[in-house]
Amino acid sequence: MATAMFPLGMVLLPHMPLPLRLFERRYLIMLGRLLEEDEPEFGVVLIERGAESGDHDAQARFGIGTMARITHVAAGEDDVQLLARGTRRVEVVEWLPDDPYPQAVVRELPELEWDDDLAELRARAEDVVRRFRLRVSEFAELGADADVELDDDPVASSWQLAGIAPLGPLDLQRLLRATSLRELLSRLIEAAEEASQTLGATAVDAVDEELAAMLGRDEPDDDDEAESR
Structure with a gap:
């Protein structure tokens, strides 16, 4: 199953907030599709090499990331302000074509246990x-x-x-x-x-x-x- 992905120049950890400003067409399309779901979420991975915006083909991405659940959305004149929160860790099994936005097949990593x-x-x-x-x-x-x-x-x-x-x-x-x-x-x-x-x-x-x-x-x-x- 394909999971929407958002490569960033930062690391999202579980249980941490993630404010984002969306203005690129691909991520606005991604958001529109996600908001059709009951619990919209996407994966966040750190960019190893390359820029956040522009040509994604030039990006190299780390394979361990965190799912981000959308908690608030506010539309502006030329962008969308989004607030999400890190949930569970995932590992990228396979990157899919970035069409129309980054997607991957991921698997959940085990939750850490308290002692x-x-x-x-x-x-x-x-x-x-x-x-x-x-x-x-x-x-x-x-x-x-x-x-x-x-x-x-x-x-x-x-x-x-x-x-x-x-x-x-x-x-x-x-x-x-x-x-x-x-x-x-x-x-x-x-x-x-x-x-x-x-x-x-x-x-x-x-x-x-x-x-x-x-x-x-x-x-x-x-x-x-x-x-x-």
């Missing part, structure tokens, strides 16, 4: 992510993901923690491929700690460069010393 033994690891992951977010906020404005309220369900909240962590798409794609909740949480902690250390080193380098520049301006060159003598 009470993971409670301590889950708590540590939340602490690391929130500390990392606080550190990043000193240098950049964080997106609306910060407003996501963590679910009471530990599996859902684990995905949401990964979703609000200010990580790059390749790190998030690696998290999406986790085969167990322990693997997801461990990878999340590792990625957030490594990114935080990199951010700290970058900040220190920037301060060092600024101080060096200031000291360089303050130090007289040889000509200035000769004139003073």
Whole structure:
């Protein structure tokens, strides 16, 4: 069975919101067909190479993605604002022709299962992510993901923690491929700690460069010393 697909330059994780602005004809056609269904949804995969809009033949796409269920649609003058939410993970078995929009045959991946033994690891992951977010906020404005309220369900909240962590798409794609909740949480902690250390080193380098520049301006060159003598 063909599933409508939306390749993007970002990773959608389960239980995370996805706001989209649709203006390309192919995706407007896709939306029109999806809205005929009782529970309209489409798959989201990360673009490995190529642009979101334009020639899809030039795209390379990752094979693991997330289904997005449409929750709200609002039509504008020349586009459509859409809000969806990530549900279950899927693997692309076969890409079909992009006619009139991207489609694929997909299979569902197993849901990750909670074990009470993971409670301590889950708590540590939340602490690391929130500390990392606080550190990043000193240098950049964080997106609306910060407003996501963590679910009471530990599996859902684990995905949401990964979703609000200010990580790059390749790190998030690696998290999406986790085969167990322990693997997801461990990878999340590792990625957030490594990114935080990199951010700290970058900040220190920037301060060092600024101080060096200031000291360089303050130090007289040889000509200035000769004139003073």
